[in-house]
Amino acid sequence: MKVKEVTIYxxxxxxNISSATVSRALKDDPVVSKKTKKKIFELAEKMGYxxxxxxxxxxxxxxxTIGFMVPKLNSNFINSVLSGVESVTTEAGYDLIxxxxxxxxxKEVANASSLFYKRVDGLIASLSFDTKDTAHxxxxxxxxVPVVFFDRVxxxxxxxxxxxxxxxxxxxxxxxLVEQGCRRIAHVTSSLTRNVYSERYRGYRxxxxxxxxGFNERLLxxxxxxxxxxxxxxxxxxxxxxxxxxxxxxxxxxxxxxMKTLKELGVAIPKDLAVxxxxxxxxxxxxxxxxxxxxYPGREIGEVAAKTLIDHxxxxxxxxxxxxxxxxxxxxxxxxxxxx
Amino acid sequence: MKVKEVTIYxxxxxxNISSATVSRALKDDPVVSKKTKKKIFELAEKMGYxxxxxxxxxxxxxxxTIGFMVPKLNSNFINSVLSGVESVTTEAGYDLIxxxxxxxxxKEVANASSLFYKRVDGLIASLSFDTKDTAHxxxxxxxxVPVVFFDRVxxxxxxxxxxxxxxxxxxxxxxxLVEQGCRRIAHVTSSLTRNVYSERYRGYRxxxxxxxxGFNERLLxxxxxxxxxxxxxxxxxxxxxxxxxxxxxxxxxxxxxxMKTLKELGVAIPKDLAVxxxxxxxxxxxxxxxxxxxxYPGREIGEVAAKTLIDHxxxxxxxxxxxxxxxxxxxxxxxxxxxx
DNA sequence: CTGAAAGCGCTAACAT
DNA sequence: ATGTTAGCGCTTTCAG
Numbered sequence: 050m051k052v053k054e055v056t057i058y059x060x061x062x063x064x065n066i067s068s069a070t071v072s073r074a075l076k077d078d079p080v081v082s083k084k085t086k087k088k089i090f091e092l093a094e095k096m097g098y099x100x101x102x103x104x105x106x107x108x109x110x111x112x113x114t115i116g117f118m119v120p121k122l123n124s125n126f127i128n129s130v131l132s133g134v135e136s137v138t139t140e141a142g143y144d145l146i147x148x149x150x151x152x153x154x155x156k157e158v159a160n161a162s163s164l165f166y167k168r169v170d171g172l173i174a175s176l177s178f179d180t181k182d183t184a185h186x187x188x189x190x191x192x193x194v195p196v197v198f199f200d201r202v203x204x205x206x207x208x209x210x211x212x213x214x215x216x217x218x219x220x221x222x223x224x225x226l227v228e229q230g231c232r233r234i235a236h237v238t239s240s241l242t243r244n245v246y247s248e249r250y251r252g253y254r255x256x257x258x259x260x261x262x263g264f265n266e267r268l269l270x271x272x273x274x275x276x277x278x279x280x281x282x283x284x285x286x287x288x289x290x291x292x293x294x295x296x297x298x299x300x301x302x303x304x305x306x307x308m309k310t311l312k313e314l315g316v317a318i319p320k321d322l323a324v325x326x327x328x329x330x331x332x333x334x335x336x337x338x339x340x341x342x343x344x345y346p347g348r349e350i351g352e353v354a355a356k357t358l359i360d361h362x363x364x365x366x367x368x369x370x371x372x373x374x375x376x377x378x379x380x381x382x383x384x385x386x387x388x389x
Numbered sequence: 390m391k392v393k394e395v396t397i398y399x400x401x402x403x404x405n406i407s408s409a410t411v412s413r414a415l416k417d418d419p420v421v422s423k424k425t426k427k428k429i430f431e432l433a434e435k436m437g438y439x440x441x442x443x444x445x446x447x448x449x450x451x452x453x454t455i456g457f458m459v460p461k462l463n464s465n466f467i468n469s470v471l472s473g474v475e476s477v478t479t480e481a482g483y484d485l486i487x488x489x490x491x492x493x494x495x496k497e498v499a500n501a502s503s504l505f506y507k508r509v510d511g512l513i514a515s516l517s518f519d520t521k522d523t524a525h526x527x528x529x530x531x532x533x534v535p536v537v538f539f540d541r542v543x544x545x546x547x548x549x550x551x552x553x554x555x556x557x558x559x560x561x562x563x564x565x566l567v568e569q570g571c572r573r574i575a576h577v578t579s580s581l582t583r584n585v586y587s588e589r590y591r592g593y594r595x596x597x598x599x600x601x602x603g604f605n606e607r608l609l610x611x612x613x614x615x616x617x618x619x620x621x622x623x624x625x626x627x628x629x630x631x632x633x634x635x636x637x638x639x640x641x642x643x644x645x646x647x648m649k650t651l652k653e654l655g656v657a658i659p660k661d662l663a664v665x666x667x668x669x670x671x672x673x674x675x676x677x678x679x680x681x682x683x684x685y686p687g688r689e690i691g692e693v694a695a696k697t698l699i700d701h702x703x704x705x706x707x708x709x710x711x712x713x714x715x716x717x718x719x720x721x722x723x724x725x726x727x728x729x
Numbered sequence: 730c731t732g733a734a735a736g737c738g739c740t741a742a743c744a745t
Numbered sequence: 746a747t748g749t750t751a752g753c754g755c756t757t758t759c760a761g
Contacts, residue, residue, distance in 0.1 A: 054450075056738055067748045072740060082746060099506045103447035104738035107753050110394075112443070122472055128463050135462070135487070144486050144507065147475070166439045167484065276671075305675045312677075331616075335645045337652075337677045396754055407732045412756060422730060444754035447737050 055098040063096075064088060075100065114144045115358065116169035118160055120152045120177045120201070125302075125330040126347045127175070130199065133351025134173055141359045143170070152178045152273075161185040169194065171358045173351075176201040178240050178273065195361045195368040199354045201243050202373075209371035211354040213378035215245050218343045219252025221380045222297045222325045225341070227260045229323050229388040231295030235268040237282045237307065238299040246299060249327070253297055268293055279303040283310035286322070294322055295386075301326040301333045301342055308336060308385065323386040338384035349376055395438040403436075404428060415440065454484045455698065456509035458500055460492045460517045460541070465642075465670040466687045467515070470539065473691025474513055481699045483510070492518045492613075501525040509534065511698045513691075516541040518580050518613065535701045535708040539694045541583050542713075549711035551694045553718035555585050558683045559592025561720045562637045562665045565681070567600045569663050569728040571635030575608040577622045577647065578639040586639060589667070593637055608633055619643040623650035626662070634662055635726075641666040641673045641682055648676060648725065663726040678724035689716055 057071040064071075066085065074081045074089040081089075092098075106112055115138050119127050131147075138145050148164060150157035157177045164172060165188050172189055174196060183203050189196050190207045202210035226234050234257070241247045250269075257264055270285060272278035283306070286293055298304040304326030308318055316322055318338060326333055326342040333340035353374055361368040397411040404411075406425065414421045414429040421429075432438075446452050455478050459467050471487075478485050488504060490497035497517045504512065505528050512529055514536060523543050529536050530547045542550035566574050574597070581587045590609075597604055610625060612618035623646070626633055638644040644666030648658055656662055658678060666673055666682040673680035693714055701708040 054738090058738080068738090069740080069749075070747055072738095073747085076740090080746065085746085099508070101447070101738050102507060103443040103452070104753090105740075107441070107443035107447050107755090108738080108740050110753075122475070123465075123468050125463075128468065132462055135489070139488075146484050147487065148479075149472075149475070167442060168439070302671075309675060309677075331642075332672060332675060335649055335672060335676055337649075394754090398754080408755080409733075409757080410731055412754095413731090416756090420730065425730085441754050444737090445756075447739090448754085448756050450737075 054101070055093075055096045056101070057098075059096065060089060060092050060098060063092060111170050112144075112168050113142060114146055114167070114169050115355075116164035116167070116172045116174075117145050117147045118157065118164065118172060118174040119147075119149050120157075120175060122147070122149050125332070126200075126300075126328050126345060129347025130175075130351035130354070133348040133353075134355040135351075137352050137355035137359065141355075141363075143359065150177045154179045154181065158185040161188075165189060165194075171362055172196040173199065173354050173358060175199050176203065176243065178243065181242075195358055197354045197358045197368065199350050201245055203244070204372065206372075207369060209357055209368055210373040211350050211357065211376070212244075212373060213345060213350075213376050215248035216252045216255075218327070218345075218378050218380075219249030219297070220256045221252070222249075222327070222343060223253045223256035224260070225380055225382065226295040226297060226323055226325060226386060227256065227262065229295070229319070229386055231293075231323055231388075232262060233265070233268065233291060233293040234262075234295040234297060235270060235286055235293040236297050236299075237270045237272070237279075237303060239271060239274050241271065249297075249299055274300055274303050276302075276306055279306035280310050283307045283314070287311060287314045287316060292316070292322065295324070296322060297325050299327050301328045301330040301340060304340055304342070304385075305332050305336045308338075308340070319384065319386050319388050323388055325380075325386050329381055333383070336385075341383045341386035342381050344379050344381050346376055346378065394441070395433075395436045396441070397438075399436065400429060400432050400438060403432060451510050452484075452508050453482060454486055454507070454509050455695075456504035456507070456512045456514075457485050457487045458497065458504065458512060458514040459487075459489050460497075460515060462487070462489045465672070466540075466640075466668050466685060469687025470515075470691035470694070473688040473693075474695040475691075477692050477695035477699065481695075481703075483699065490517045494519045494521065498525040501529075505529060505534075511702055512536040513539065513694050513698060515539050516543065516583065518583065521582075535698055537694045537698045537708065539690050541585055543584070544712065546712075547709060549697060549708055550713040551690050551697065551716070552584075552713060553685060553690075553716050555588035556592045556595075558667070558685075558718050558720075559589030559637070560596045561592070562589075562667070562683060563593045563596035564600070565720055565722065566635040566637060566663055566665060566726060567596065567602065569635070569659070569726055571633075571663055571728075572602060573605070573608065573631060573633040574602075574635040574637060575610060575626055575633040576637050576639075577610045577612070577619075577643060579611060579614050581611065589637075589639055614640055614643050616642075616646055619646035620650050623647045623654070627651060627654045627656060632656070632662065635664070636662060637665050639667050641668045641670040641680060644680055644682070644725075645672050645676045648678075648680070659724065659726050659728050663728055665720075665726050669721055673723070676725075681723045681726035682721050684719050684721050686716055686718065 061068040074086045148160035196208040199211040329344040401408040414426045488500035536548040539551040669684040
């Protein structure tokens with residue numbers, strides 16, 4: 050059943066020329082005459098020739114493959130990033146291998162090793178919740194395989210990061226709540242060892258401070274951003290006396306569930322409690338009231354990360370020279386936070 | 390900067406044995422003595438050896454790669470499927486190459502060709518809206534590369550399909566609306582050339598018929614399932630006189646936007662109009678009222694599709710013998726449809 | 730149990 | 746403008 054594959058030798062034989070000429074012609078090398086090129090293309094087409102990538106990769110020592118390492122796949126944000134990455138890499142002729150860690154450090158380390166053995170030409174990565182260090186990226190750096198981090202990053206000095214200004218976004222979100230008259234603002238977020246969350250938290254703290262509002266540790270709720278955690282956070286907030294009058298929540302999914310749970314508990318939003326989310330997922334426009342959020346341009350992040358990597362790969366810029374690329378983010382005000 | 394890669398020859402040289410023995414040892418071939426194996430493993434580890442996949446692939450003539458062709462990536466359902474596929478293929482040691490067509494037939498054809506040239510060992514695919522035929526899958530079949538379709542499928546006789554019973558699901562959804570007292574039931578769906586939509590439509594029609602409700606062509610709204618289309622459908626429905634009292638909508642995202650738009654137009658849901666969606670996306674539980682829907686087990690579909698493919702690849706079952714695998718789906722009743 | 734050697738298909742010197 | 750040839754790293758007969 051298995052049909053024999055056509056090789057450049059088969060083409061060469063039939064045309065009584067050398068395989069080298071065929072190889073050159075197929076790459077459209079200008080050194081080959083138009084006439085022979087034409088003959089070769091036609092015959093290749095006719096014989097159903099398809100180039101053998103392994104032979105080529107083996108010869109050239111590169112895979113034309115880029116690794117995409119993320120904590121999860123079932124997130125709107127990650128999927129936007131992926132679509133941005135995909136469009137750029139495809140355009141540039143690279144394949145993508147996707148690996149996700151389910152937010153586990155151990156799995157992330159395993160994935161790194163797997164991609165390393167698969168010899169990806171470059172890596173685009175965002176870290177898991179509990180990733181402690183970047184030792185597992187060392188092999189890539191040591192072998193000269195460029196790595197670009199996005200979103201959840203660690204600045205290593207070897208790999209650029211593509212991010213937004215999480216500090217400013219956190220500050221803006223909090224400031225907005227203050228301007229709406231909120232004085233007891235809860236912050237629902239996740240592990241503060243991750244830059245994205247710690248920066249947003251720092252923005253929250255500083256906005257409070259600049260408005261002379263004391264920080265209340267009980268209003269800081271740290272969890273794993275799961276559905277259960279979101280429900281728990283809402284229940285916790287509803288029980289507080291006095292109840293908070295605002296909440297800055299580090300992602301839209303959690304914010305949506307948080308709002309829903311509070312509504313079920315009889316809390317009016319935004320009247321009793323104003324809510325600001327993060328990410329600008331589509332979900333924020335489907336819930337009632339519509340969710341104020343921070344627009345986080347996933348697709349652009351993906352495009353920039355991929356472009357940076359490919360630039361480096363094609364000998365353009367050097368990835369080591371870039372520490373970070375910061376994209377614009379902005380507050381999107383909707384009904385969930387407007388008290389006035 | 391580029392560090393030379395360690396090969397089996399380097400290991401062989403250092404140990405004064407042949408590369409063949411090293412190769413065998415590395416594969417844990419029982420024919421190699423425990424002692425030499427141990428030495429080899431240790432040295433390989435120490436020298437930082439990593440096998441060269443292209444050399445191996447070149448030699449063996451297979452890529453250990455599976456193609457995943459879908460119409461889009463930004464869909465909850467597709468992502469569930471992907472996560473199911475990913476877990477199975479990773480487990481079995483296959484890489485995944487992902488290609489999406491943005492619902493374009495032309496792009497789908499191009500993707501098929503690209504994956505064909507990349508010599509994937511197998512293919513898992515779901516068709517675009519306007520895909521007319523499966524000629525672009527012919528090359529795979531002809532070369533003996535197995536293809537498994539899921540969700541949006543065409544029965545070819547060569548490739549199995551993994552699906553749910555869309556007819557029954559459509560019937561159940563409609564029947565449920567009838568039982569809630571609906572008599573003028575709109576159906577919002579997409580291109581009836583795709584099996585999923587035509588089958589659901591058939592279920593809708595037959596449920597109406599079995600309940601002696603006449604079919605009204607004006608209540609059938611066909612669009613591209615975009616946000617704009619969903620808004621348009623809602624506006625269209627709101628203007629009808631008499632207004633429909635129920636709607637069966639072919640996906641949850643569209644249903645959510647449809648409901649939201651109607652609510653803004655002053656229509657009470659479910660009282661004035663009951664809604665049933667399709668897919669059981671998380672979004673359905675976040676909107677108000679919560680959305681009645683058909684549970685469509687994406688992850689299981691992905692797992693089954695991948696297992697079927699890999700089974701075939703490892704010489705287990707023969708993919709040609711299976712025409713289709715139908716997984717269970719079921720009606721999930723929530724507030725958006727309950728009038729009583 | 731181990732070794733020698735051919736060859737997978739392609740590319741890139743180095744000729745001519 | 747084209748041909749010759751070596752070799753990328755591995756697996757797999759075939760021999761011992």
